[in-house]
Amino acid sequence: MKFLEGTPRDQAVIYEGCLDNAIEPDNEVRVVDAFVHSLNLEEFGFKVHFAENGRPAYRPTD
Secondary structure, three states: OOOOOOOOOOOOEOOOEOHHHHOOOOOOHHHHHHHHHHOOHHHHOOOOOOOOOOOOOOOOOO
């Protein structure tokens, strides 16, 4: 299995443009997105400190 998979939703692609633009402003998924971003993920044991630039630090064993 590859280390990096998928495309970030705000990254443009040739056939679609940008995933964020493909989702209607009133789509239910935006509520889910806002809810997840409102959570304090550190309280759930997630690592939340990332590098300022470049790819976020990620260990496949985590």
